[in-house]
Amino acid sequence: MPGSTARGIAEFKAAVFDRVSKLDTTHFLSNVRINITSSRTATATCSALAQHVRPGEGVDPSSAKFTSGAFYACDMVKIGDLWKMKTWKANIIWLDGDPTVLAG
Template identity: 40%
Template sequence: MSSIPSIPSLPPTLSPALTGREAITDTLYRCVLGLDTNDATLFDSAFIPSATFAINDKVSTGLPAIHTDTFDVITKLDTTHFLTNIRINIAEDGLTASATASALSQHYGGGKGVEPAQPSLMAGSLYFVELVKEEGSGLWKIEAFKMRVSWAEGDWAVMSGN
């Protein structure tokens, strides 16, 4: 892995309390920052245990499967994920919501991101996320995450560590 020092993570619950829309946006940020920093606690704080995570047509069900299929793959790489165009709709009950976002992700082999002329993969994606407000903590959590890769540029072999 990279010899670059890691960046510390902030806690899943921020202070002062976030507004509803800010808290939902923060859920998306916890997900992608958890991937980029290999922070399982932060990543897991964004999901309910039975969540689904779909990338195009491949669906993972439950947090253990999401770890195996996504977290364990992405966190071995040097990555950054950027989110923009986030739109949020909170249901009248105030306990469920949905969000959409555009994403740009960059992937390099683990420990190779700052080396010159390394193979890389950059992808543009659209996200659709269904969320629920957790009883007790009040944290918004992802119930269903759907990602459609719209385009990609570079070497797909980077994703498998080749």
Template identity: 40%
Template sequence: MTALPAVLSPALAPREAIVDALYRCVNGLDSKDQTLFESAFTNDATFDLNGNVMEGLPAISTCIYDMIAKMDTTHFVTNVRVHIESETKASVTATALAQHYHGGQGLEPDAANFLAGSLYWGDLVKDESDGGLWKCTSWRMKTSWGIGDRGVFAN
């Protein structure tokens, strides 16, 4: 199964387009589509994962995409709130659940897995040079709880 393209048709309303940046990120991870994942971020974005800060899209891709996309995952984003500051600047908060398994083991009944609940905060800008896509300039993720085997992240 392939992910939908970054730019959807017809064009999304501003609030939907802002939220779509979150969806592009997590759908890119779950579908193993690096182009879709990267479309959620500016080149100079920062990603704060529980205090571990990555600077720039190459670092974010290496530390987040490369680690998570090799796994069997599903990310659910909900309770999204959007604050539109201007025609080109916004912020967003959300709650997420993410299930993680070693790659190829998601359907095995007794496979090691880790379920996490997290809070997301993001600052976004509208990138007119890329089809008007909203992109995160900063993403902060705080994992509130987790259950299961954290070892699934080790490989």
């Protein structure tokens, strides 16, 4: 959420996932750029567009919507054969619509 910080998976889940996962929502990522800095570390950035609608109202064109545009920056670490996010920073650039949608 704008202006908030979550440290660790438990805080992120409580601050963001538990709220947003209940909504009818779509997130689009574009302009993904990955910079491999070593055999085990990398950075990734992208632009994000996220649209949120109250649960069960996503197909109703008259339903209230809340949309955001953001820039994401991640520090990545390679564990075995998988790349995983170590940090994720979301810089919210703009917001539009009804923010009460986020309350479900």
